[in-house]
Amino acid sequence: MSMMNETADPPPAPQQLLFVTGLSGAGKSTALAVLEDLGWETIDNFPVRLLKRLVAMPDEARGPLAIGFDSRTRGFVPADIIALVKDLAARDDVTLTFVFLDCSGTELERRFNETRRRHPLAAGRPVMEGIAAERELLEPLRRWAEIMVDTTAMTSNDLQSHIRELFAPASSESAMTLTLSSFGFARGMPPLADLVFDMRFIDNPHWVPALRELTGQDAPVGEHIERDPAFAEAFARIRDLLLMLLPRYQVQGKPYVHIAFGCTGGRHRSVYTAERMAQGLRAAGFSPTVRHRNLGSRAAYEIERDRR
CATH class of the missing domain: 3.40.50.300 (P-loop containing nucleotide triphosphate hydrolases)
Known part of the structure; x- marks a missing residue:
């Protein structure tokens, strides 16, 4: 037994x-x-x-x-x-x-x-x-x-x-809550962002009829943005700046960091940049959350009609 x-x-x-x-x-x-x-x-x-x-x-x-x-x-x-x-x-x-x-x-x-x-x-x-x-x-x-x-x-x-x-x-470095967001300047800047980057210098996919109904989460829009000669250098410089600043925020004990990327309507350039930056920061060991404030705002189309 x-x-x-x-x-x-x-x-x-x-x-x-x-x-x-x-x-x-x-x-x-x-x-x-x-x-x-x-x-x-x-x-x-x-x-x-x-x-x-x-x-x-x-x-x-x-x-x-x-x-x-x-x-x-x-x-x-x-x-x-x-x-x-x-x-x-x-x-x-x-x-x-x-x-x-x-x-x-x-x-x-x-x-x-x-x-x-x-x-x-x-x-x-x-x-x-x-x-x-x-x-x-x-x-x-x-x-x-x-x-x-x-x-x-x-x-x-x-x-x-x-x-x-x-x-x-020992795991306190991961305690900092990091948020990346996109937004449209046409609807106002986010009031509580720690860092704001204006991506309106990039060629606007809204003015390409085949891309207008798409967003920065769609591959054709990303390919269009990547073809802009200014994007690669600007993106690299912003990423390097964040990789320098974020560890210092951690040392200072800052519990929340909100980094916002803006374009006119908040559907194309800012969305793509936020998504790409999140990938780069994850590769560096951070765990950002990504939020898109105006991605579902159909009225942004009308606002973009008269802006570049």
């Missing part, structure tokens, strides 16, 4: 937990916003006494969790937080990382004066005294932190890029 082998379910992956703290004004809110964009669940100023209960709560998704706290957090006592960190670090079901955001007192004073915000520990005193008091309060946590980020010389964009470098998943 044969016995069926029963395979036990593998244990769940450890809960990925990130503590983010630091001096007020050093960039905690910015760091948490970037982490949220990267797919982390983020909670700011969660009561310290409830942290252990929060981590113990069952969570089927068990996604990465980032918790921010500072001197304004209810129940904020550095010694209690360190004790909690020690307890969590000893558990097999939790992977804990501790980040501390630091900044020079002079720069923090400038930031508070510039934004006209009150420092949480100033209590009617000069800003610098509040900064000094908070620095002394947080020093035990600063010593415990595994990752120290000094934001003194960083802009907000610099900090965002650094947080992405530290915590973005």
